[in-house]
Amino acid sequence: MTNADEQDQAAGISEVAERVGLNPDTIRYYERHGVLPPPHRDAGGRRSYDSGAVHLIEVLLHLRDTGMPLARITEFTHLVARDPAGVDERLALLKDHRAEVAKRIRTWTKSLHVIDQKITDYQARADNDE
Amino acid sequence: MTNADEQDQAAGISEVAERVGLNPDTIRYYERHGVLPPPHRDAGGRRSYDSGAVHLIEVLLHLRDTGMPLARITEFTHLVARDPAGVDERLALLKDHRAEVAKRIRTWTKSLHVIDQKITDYQARADNDE
């Protein structure tokens, strides 16, 4: 079983990509654009991600997947890099985003009702035409 | 008061755009791409939207705003045009979409909890550093 070893330290880009569900090219793209910080490199110059780096990717993906634009995620990453201890700005950014996500969930829920109404309409028409 | 008149029949593209919150260019773009059906034209060749046409736009915007790709909305529009009475396919399409929206609301709600967790973490760190 290779599992125990795979839990530990330093994976290559392909393995990380697979683990987080991204294309390796997407990870490189994010790095070029500052969305992700540059990872360590092994002796041969290849990218090497420890578990902390992988965890950061996973957190940032939660932000992306709740609609935060890459440019905004990049700000977050830069805050971490510039001042790893200074948590205040990051906290503000997250709270902002949290509010937006909550709002979007509310508006989607409303739209869901509109769609349901339309479905009900159509169902009635379909039943009438029987 | 112009209000009573504005409620009635046949608005031009700018007025409709304003009413539904779109750029007139966006409405033309949607029409070119089949997202919206071609509207009536007045004597001078200008687009003219009656209340039914405006209502259709509003419904389609609910689909768009819950993440349905324009290509999918276009299918819906074509179903209406091809067979105005045949409601079954439209119903299936809407139910599909409804399920996707419901799922998305669930996953976003989960991500919201992850973000909240991160906020709590940061808050604890900020409090410790005081």
Added chain:
DNA sequence: TGTTGACTTGGACCTTGGTCCAGGTGCGAA
């Protein structure tokens, strides 16, 4: 010791969803 296979880089290309612009037309007010 040479071939494989995974990696490296930079840049070209792609899709989605618009937005903007130039050049032309037609209607109503002055």
Added chain:
DNA sequence: TTCGCACCTGGACCAAGGTCCAAGTCAACA
């Protein structure tokens, strides 16, 4: 009847977010 304005068309342009490709490097294995 001429001005001005809203509209028309077709096509260029834009931004975000990737994806793909060519050419080169390196480590390991036969």
